Amino acid sequence: MKEILNLLKRIWILNFFRRIYSATKYYNRKYVQIVKWGFTSKEDTNFTYDLTGDNLVSLAQNIAIVTKKDVSHILAYFKEVEQNKDLFEHVVLTTANSKEKVFADSGVRFGRRLGWYAFARAIKPKVIVETGVDKGMGAVLLCAALEKNILEGFSGKYYGTDINSRAGYLLSGKYKEFGEIKYGDSIKTLSAFKESIDLFINDSDHSSEYEYREYNTIKPLLNKNSVILGDNSHSTDKLSFFSLENDRNFLFFKENPSNHWYPGAGIGISFNKTS
Ligand SMILES: C[S@@+](CC[C@H](N)C(=O)[O-])C[C@H]1O[C@@H](n2cnc3c(N)ncnc32)[C@H](O)[C@@H]1O
Numbered sequence: 038m039k040e041i042l043n044l045l046k047r048i049w050i051l052n053f054f055r056r057i058y059s060a061t062k063y064y065n066r067k068y069v070q071i072v073k074w075g076f077t078s079k080e081d082t083n084f085t086y087d088l089t090g091d092n093l094v095s096l097a098q099n100i101a102i103v104t105k106k107d108v109s110h111i112l113a114y115f116k117e118v119e120q121n122k123d124l125f126e127h128v129v130l131t132t133a134n135s136k137e138k139v140f141a142d143s144g145v146r147f148g149r150r151l152g153w154y155a156f157a158r159a160i161k162p163k164v165i166v167e168t169g170v171d172k173g174m175g176a177v178l179l180c181a182a183l184e185k186n187i188l189e190g191f192s193g194k195y196y197g198t199d200i201n202s203r204a205g206y207l208l209s210g211k212y213k214e215f216g217e218i219k220y221g222d223s224i225k226t227l228s229a230f231k232e233s234i235d236l237f238i239n240d241s242d243h244s245s246e247y248e249y250r251e252y253n254t255i256k257p258l259l260n261k262n263s264v265i266l267g268d269n270s271h272s273t274d275k276l277s278f279f280s281l282e283n284d285r286n287f288l289f290f291k292e293n294p295s296n297h298w299y300p301g302a303g304i305g306i307s308f309n310k311t312s
Pocket of ligand 1: 083150167168169170171172173174175176198199200201204221222223224240241242243
């Protein structure tokens with residue numbers, strides 16, 4: 038049998054179809070997920086999903102390297118989110134009462150933002166800036182981290198920027214005590230910003246030119262422990278380039294969404310060589 042198969046493999050056209058079938062096996066499951074998603078989801082952008090278990094461990098390992106904490110600490114921060122009933126209830130209820138609910142799914146899936154949360158818990162930032170707020174998934178999660186930091190004696194404030202005056206409906210209730218959204222163009226807002234930034238997250242206009250301008254605009258506000266997270270690093274090299282130019286370290290974490298067709302974005306992480 039093995040010999041016959043080996044012989045058939047030598048016939049170019051038969052081997053062509055065998056090879057094509059073997060390659061497409063990696064993608065065919067995605068088409069099933071796309072059709073299922075088409076019927077079950079209302080999202081048309083900024084998709085939400087959970088990450089696979091292995092992928093979460095890999096995320097924790099990356100953050101542990103940058104923050105010099107044990108990986109078990111970082112995994113405990115992920116668990117803390119999972120157990121935060123107030124936060125989950127807040128997101129579900131606020132979404133259900135929002136006009137934007139026509140484009141939002143029920144359920145709460147933070148994906149790579151769990152990494153943002155763990156950074157905010159691990160480095161105890163006094164100032165967090167996130168450019169691009171959208172519904173406020175990142176905003177509310179980062180403010181939940183600041184709420185926990187206060188219990189440990191570290192206060193901090195979140196600033197979000199968004200050009201869309203309707204953005205940020207999830208940053209409400211008790212979470213609003215920890216942050217505010219500055220509406221308008223990010224570069225304009227960042228140019229007027231005066232405070233030193235401990236944790237910066239780029240997630241606004243995703244053109245590479247705009248992303249790079251954001252990093253250069255906040256450069257004078259960075260301190261020796263500042264961490265920059267890029268939400269665009271799966272599609273541009275701008276944070277890696279900025280890090281090279283400014284003698285900073287750079288790592289990239291790639292998302293692996295669980296049970297979703299989206300191939301995943303990632304987190305670019307730029308941090309000081311001496312921090
Ligand atoms: C991908 S979403 C942000 C997602 C959000 N960080 C989260 O955690 O879900 C991008 C957001 O950037 C905003 N945006 C686009 N261009 C902008 C600009 N020039 N200045 C400020 N915000 C901008 C959009 O209105 C949109 O809400």
